[in-house]
Amino acid sequence: MIINRRKLLSYRCPFCGSIQYKSFSIFEFHDDRILNKLCDCRKSAINAKKDKNGGFTFEVPCIACGDTHKIKITNRNLWLSSINYIFCDKTNTEIAYIGGYLEVRNKIDSYEKEIDDLITKLGYNDFFLNIRIMLEVLNKIHDLAEEGSLMCECGSTDVELTLLDDRVKIGCKECSAHTFAFARSNQDLVNLYDCRYIILCKKINIRETMEV
Ligand SMILES: [Zn+2]
Ligand SMILES: [Zn+2]
Ligand SMILES: [Zn+2]
Structure with missing residues (x-):
C-alpha cells in the first residue's frame, strides 16, 4: 500500500468568507515546525503541530462561532483516512475537511451541488443578487430560530421571513417589529455568523433606515 503523505485541507475563512484549499505534506512538520x-x-x-504522542493538533478558525478550535487527529487518521471532518462543537457544523485531494474536493463540490440543485428547484436564479449568500443567510437564520436565539422584544418567537433580492426581512407576527439580514456579499455572511x-x-434605528 502506498501512503500518500501529501494532504489537502479546506476551511471557510471567518474574515472573508471564502473557501480555502491548502495542501501540506508530512515534511512540513519536521523539527517540530x-x-x-x-x-x-x-x-x-490554520495552524498545526505534531504532538509528543505522535498525533497532530490543528487549530482551525471557525466561521460558525468565531472561535478557534483545537482538534486532535491521530497520526493514523491524518495520513491514512480518506477524509477527516472537523466540527465546531458549539454549533455542530462542519467547518473544515482534511484528507486526500479528491475526497476533499468532492466533498466541497457535492456541498456546492446541493446548493445549485436547491437554487434550480426554487427557481430563484435571477431574483437574488447573490443566491449562494442568500441560502447561507437563510440557513443561519434558521439555525438561530431553532436554538431559540431569534425573538422579538414583545416576547414572541413567532417570526416571518420575507425574501427580497439582497436581504431578508425578519418580522414579528405579533407586532410590527422587524429587522433585516443582508445577503449581498461574503462580508454580510461573516457579519451574520458573528451574531449569537x-x-x-x-x-427603528434611524441610521439603519437611511442605509436601507
Ligand atoms: Zn480570508
Ligand atoms: Zn466553532
Ligand atoms: Zn413582536
Missing part, C-alpha cells in the same frame, strides 16, 4: 496556512486575505490561518442571537426591536 508549526504548519501555518494563511487564507489569501491573510486574516485567518437576533432580537427584533420596535424602535
Whole structure:
C-alpha cells in the first residue's frame, strides 16, 4: 500500500468568507515546525503541530462561532483516512475537511451541488443578487430560530421571513417589529455568523433606515 503523505485541507475563512484549499505534506512538520496556512486575505490561518504522542493538533478558525478550535487527529487518521471532518462543537457544523485531494474536493463540490440543485428547484436564479449568500443567510437564520436565539422584544418567537433580492426581512407576527439580514456579499455572511442571537426591536434605528 502506498501512503500518500501529501494532504489537502479546506476551511471557510471567518474574515472573508471564502473557501480555502491548502495542501501540506508530512515534511512540513519536521523539527517540530508549526504548519501555518494563511487564507489569501491573510486574516485567518490554520495552524498545526505534531504532538509528543505522535498525533497532530490543528487549530482551525471557525466561521460558525468565531472561535478557534483545537482538534486532535491521530497520526493514523491524518495520513491514512480518506477524509477527516472537523466540527465546531458549539454549533455542530462542519467547518473544515482534511484528507486526500479528491475526497476533499468532492466533498466541497457535492456541498456546492446541493446548493445549485436547491437554487434550480426554487427557481430563484435571477431574483437574488447573490443566491449562494442568500441560502447561507437563510440557513443561519434558521439555525438561530431553532436554538431559540431569534425573538422579538414583545416576547414572541413567532417570526416571518420575507425574501427580497439582497436581504431578508425578519418580522414579528405579533407586532410590527422587524429587522433585516443582508445577503449581498461574503462580508454580510461573516457579519451574520458573528451574531449569537437576533432580537427584533420596535424602535427603528434611524441610521439603519437611511442605509436601507
Ligand atoms: Zn480570508
Ligand atoms: Zn466553532
Ligand atoms: Zn413582536
